[in-house]
Amino acid sequence: MLEALQNFFNVFGASIVVPIMIFIVSLFLKVAPKRAFFSALRAGVGLTGFGWVISAFTPLVTKYVQQMVESAGLNLPIVDIGWQTGSLTAFSSSIGLSFFVFGLLIELVLFLLGITRVFVPSNLWNNFGYMIWGTMAYAATGNFVLSFAFMVFVLLYSLIMSEVVADRWSDYYGVKNATINSIHNIETLIPALVLDPLWNLLGINKVKLNPESLKTKLGIFGEPMTLGFILGLIIGILGSLKELGKMEAWGGILGFAMSLAAVMTIFPLITGVFASAFGPLAEAVERNKKKESEAEAEVAAKKRWFIAVDDxxxxxxxxxxxxxxxxxxxxxxxxxxxxxxRALPVVDLIAIPFMIEAMIAVSKGNILKAILNGIVWFSLGLYAASALGPIYTDAVVKYGAVLPAGVALIMSFNLLAHPLTALVFFAWISGNPLYIGITILIYLAFLFLLRTRRESIFAYLRKMADKNSGFEGSKEKIFISED
Structure with a gap:
């Protein structure tokens, strides 16, 4: 069975599996078959578009990053070759596929029992994020039961973060009753919450650094397309410092700048198509809410649930x-x-926008806060990736792909640069009941807080977001079309 499932994912991939799941979930939520079909189709089109743009742009980023490193003359032995290798490894290991099968049942039970108010199966593909951590744990310990239990635990605590940010993410990105839940992108909620009072104390919440203010202050230079071109020039020049006297180098630099301008222009368009795939699902949740009377509004708020969507x-x-x-x-x-x-981020650098969505939502689009939060958290994440690199490499060699020529150690910045998950990982693979017990007790404490004070948490995050100088998010970018 597991081998057949593995072959299925190898053949069809995310652009087919995700639409199938969206179609099934849409029908389950009583969305009209026609709308369900178009939702599924838009998801497939969006994912295909993402794949085309990222696959074309990634080699360009990789080239200039590697040239920057060579110019600096430093040796960072753990090289980032992208999250795709981790996904392949997760779906190639028996323990990873076991979680994909039984994890779905666990996610449904957690939702039906009210332990989480996030419906995860709508974003089933991103379970590979849990699966790769379990695969690493199994490669490190050889203990199947411990590794499977660890994956379940990572799912549990990630769902807390997913639900905490749900109201803010849904409001900022303009998709009602939706949230993100992939473990490789939700953890950045932590620095966004912890560091926000510090940034406010320094007055950064009053700094108007958001897309609208950039357009107002910089004119055409504040447009995402123009910013992409300028940023491309900077990266290209930094990666070509030894070649700036050659015409060929400037041809490459300007070509890269134009490519980055294209990414900044095209990605929002693809995002609009992809986001519309989840519109009917969000509407179905909204219809269920509207059936409640005003007298039941408070109860309805406590029962409010969210659809998990792709980042x-x-x-x-x-x-x-x-x-x-x-x-x-x-x-x-x-x-x-x-x-x-010891870790060099390369291929997954293009994934950073995925990784900072929680930061952006919580700070109401404050770009400076997101950058500062990213520097702090991803710096810690580099230490996490340095420690995890050998284990990740071992897992990939055992279950996944062949290492690139000349590379001894690999990592994925997107999958591994997560300090909290890394700490939990090392606590669990130690096999020490005390360390594992501490992680479980902390989870239970936060679960109790969330289940008893959820609306207060949502209200606090809304108040926290409103302290930032004015940007209402991307509601005009994400649409729900009438089919």
């Missing part, structure tokens, strides 16, 4: 993609200067 829904939102792409050269520089770091 691609928010990738092309202006503040998200601008902050994410600004962080690309910053994180390369940080990786070169950070004492004790």
């Amino acid at each position: 691609g829904v928010g990738f092309g939102e202006p503040a998200t993609i601008i902050a994410g792409l600004i962080l690309v050269p910053i994180m390369v520089a940080v990786s070169l200067l950070l004492p004790g770091n």
Whole structure:
């Protein structure tokens, strides 16, 4: 059975599996078959578009990042070759596929029992994020039961973060009753919450650095397309410092700048198509809410639930993609200067906009806050990736792909640069009941807080977001079409 499932995912991939899941879930929520079909089709079109743009753009980013590293003359032995290798490894291991089968049942039970109010099966593909951590745990310990239990635990605590950010993410990105839940992108909620009071104390919440203010202050230079071109020039020049006297180098630099301008322009369009795939699902949830009378409004709020959507829904939102792409050269520089770091982010740098959506939503599109939060958290993430690199490499060699020529250690910045998950991982693979017990007790404490004070948490996050100078998010970018 597991081998057949593995062959299925190898053959069809995300662009087919995700639409199938959306179609099934839509019918389950009583969406009209025609709308369900178009939702599924838009999801497939969006994912295909993402794949085309990222696959075309990634080699260009990789080229200039590697040239920057060579110019600096530093040796960072753990090289980022992208999340795709981790996905392949997750779906190639028996423990990963076991979670994909039984994890679906666990997710349904958690939702039906009210332990989480996030409906995960609508974003089933991103379960590979849990699966790769379990595969790494199994490669490190050889203990199937421990590794499977660890995957379930990672699912549990990620669902807390997913639900905490749900109201803000849904409001900012303009998709009602929706949230993100993939473990490789939700953890950035932590620095967004913890560091926000510090940034406010420093007055950063009053800094009007968001897409609207950039357009107003900079004119054409504040447009995402123009910003992409300028950022491309900067990255290209930094990656070609030894070749700036050659005409060929400038041809490459200007070509890269134009490519980045194209990404900044095209991605929001693809995002609009992809996000519309989840519109009917969100509407179905809304219809269920409206059936409640006003007298039952408080009860309805407590019962409010959210559809889990792919992070691609928010990738092309202006503040998200601008902050994410600004962080690309910053994180390369940080990786070169950070004492004790052994990890070099390369391919997954293009995934940074996915990784900062929680930061953007919580700060109401404050680009400066997102950049500062990213520098702090991803710097810690580089240490996490440095520690995890050998284990990740071992898992890939055992279950996944052949390593690139000349590379001994690999990592995925998107999958591994997560300090909290790394700490939990090492606690669990130690096999020490005390360490594992501490992680479980902390989870239970936060679960109790969420289940008893959820509306207060939502209200606090709305108040926190409103302290930032004025940007209402991407509601005009994400649409629900009438089919």
